[in-house]
Amino acid sequence: MDRSSSTFNGYRLGARAAAAAAGIAPPVNALDSEKVMSGDVPAMLEWFGGGARAAGVTVTPETAMRMSTVWRCVTLISGGIMSLPLRVFRRTDNGGQERADDHPLARLLRDAPNDDMSGPEMVELATMAVMLQGNAYVLIRQSRNGTVTGLDFYQPLQVSPFRSGGRTWYRFTNLDGSQEVHDADYVIHWRGPGRGSDGIRALSPIGYHAQTIGVGLATRDYTATQFERGLLTNDYFTLPDGITPAQKEEFRQWLEARAQGVANANKPLILQGGAEWKRNAYTARDAQLLELLQYSSLDVARIFGVPGFMIGDMEKSTSWGTGIEHQGIGFVRYTLRPHLRRFAAELNRKLFPPVGNRRSEYFIEFEVDGLMEGDSKSQGEYFRIALGGNQLPGFMSVNEVRRLKNLPPIPGGDTVYVPPPPAPPDHNGGPPLDDDDPGTDPDDPEEETDDEP
Known part of the structure; x- marks a missing residue:
């Protein structure tokens, strides 16, 4: 490391990173600074800018997002x-x-972590990167006195x-094109x-499930080709x-120009010279394309x-009663909460060490109550208990509830x-006496009792 120029192996260091690296990082050569393990196929493909090839299509984070199910899951x-x-x-x-x-x-975190985006947008972009590639990175910008100025x-x-x-x-x-090392x-x-073979990066969902996503992409490409070819889908x-190869090629070109596409699918063909048009009795249902599309999703x-x-997909789900509600709660509890715990722990580890x-x-912590809200009746019952309904101890104040409702x-x-x-009970151990109770007072000497003759 060149301390006078604040560089590390030829790359510019930030001011605080240079101070932290002084005496810590020994010189390394370019080959040692970045290692690609031969056994980590997704990491190798990401390193070389490619993607896994499955079912005849190349699967990358960009191509995977063209599948509607991937898009919906990631954005959801x-x-x-x-x-x-x-x-x-x-x-x-x-x-x-x-x-x-x-x-x-x-x-x-709330308003403007940097000049290009708001706080929620940064969290959304980071989550999308984790969903597609397993990792997201945010650089902490600091002033000379250590104050965090941007993310x-x-x-x-x-x-x-x-x-x-x-x-x-x-x-x-x-x-x-400039580079920094921090x-x-x-x-x-x-x-x-998880962690990859380098021990730093997490596993890439798209890279490790390229086969599954590739089947979905290939099924949709095949279906799109069916519609594109129109009349020629299952025809021969x-x-x-006596037909020469040149005549066959001319007939093929004429047929593609005349009858290809959905718009020309129902137009009649007039053949001559003994040519016959036949159709295979092989439909999309026979190929189980519909079932394959549903299964891949x-x-x-x-x-x-x-x-x-x-x-x-509502085929095996009910939209009535509490079934959908409990599935939504399970989604928050078992899908979102692990990501929230990891994100909050990393923020606390770096911003509040x-x-x-x-x-x-x-x-720092995410507030998950917003995703657990039910209908107005459920919210009313929850707030009633929170405020201390049925004379039970409450755990929220009125203003806290009002703040949640803006x-x-x-x-x-x-x-x-x-x-x-x-x-407290009376001195005889019985229940306390009410001042308005018309009952007898045993301490009153003038009180008549049943024991008098």
Whole structure:
């Protein structure tokens, strides 16, 4: 490392990255800075800019998004996570927590992490990158005094992580072609499930399931070709003897120009010279294209953990009662929540790192209540219990409920209901006496009792 020019192996370092790298990263050569494992096929294909070939089609993140099921699953998960508020909280002395909306990082995450996008858009783009390629990268920009000034999102193909000197480094390629190398402490690396053979990148869903997605793409391409060919889909022609190859080629060209396409599918053909037109009795149903299309869609949905009804498959689902509601809750619990935990943990690890054995006063968390909302009746019952219905202890105040419904606070609405303690029993151990109770008082000497003669 050249400390005078703040470069690392020929690449420019950020100011704080250069300070962190001083004395840590030994010189490395270009071959050691980026290793591609021969056994990691998806990583190799991503490195060389290609994609896996399955069912006769090339499967890449871009081509996979042309499949409607992949598009729906990716946008559904990324849109669901993007719609959740990303809050900064402060730990209180009594073991609780409170929102810290005035924290500088709260503004970055909520409003404008950089000059090109809003906070929700950055979360959406990062989630889409994780869904398609398994990894998403955000570079933490800081001033000289260590204050975070921005969070720059990079597409996975613009970042190359590698290990050197016992540390993890990231090489970023900007749009103008310039490159920067930063230490892992200044990079938010959102990962999907698992780790690849390099131990840094997560597994690529598209790369590891190229066969499944390729079958879906190939089925749709074949169906589109059927419509494109129109009349010639399952047809063949018998020509009389004596036809030369040149005449056959001329007939083929005339036939394609005359009868190809859906618009010409019902136009009659007039043949002469003994030529015969015949059709194979082989339909799309015989080829089980409809079943294959449905199966490939459900198979892709299984990859992303999306219920069938969310991609429009209602054949084995009910749209009545609580069935759909519980499936939606399961989607939030078993599909979205693991991503939310990984994302929040990475943000806390890089933006609010612990100091020694002491954790930071602040932390970041997604609020998932927005996705768990039911109908108006269910919400009313939930808020009634939260406020302390049936004289039970509440866990929300009136103003907290009003804030969730975008209503202004009211005076005196910040108190959480706690039921009063029960009245103490009387000295005889019985229930307390009511002052208005017309019953007898055993301590009154003038009270008449049944024991008098």
